[in-house]
Amino acid sequence: MSNIQCRVEECHYNQNELCQASTIEVNAMVKDHMVSTTRDTSCETFVPKVKMQ
Ligand code: SF4
16 A cells, blocks of 8 residues: 555545555646756646546
């Protein structure tokens, strides 16, 4: 089990604010990849809970 804290409760992999995915991919969200804040990143492993049910 991973120890990744995540507050995206809408994600299929989220359980009690912990990510249950075995691996995750996080990408830069800005075009020139000049990432400077958390808002410039995004979890690509996110899957909406409604899609998996
Ligand atoms: S896959 Fe990404 S968005 Fe989903 S719980 Fe894990 S870290 Fe959060």
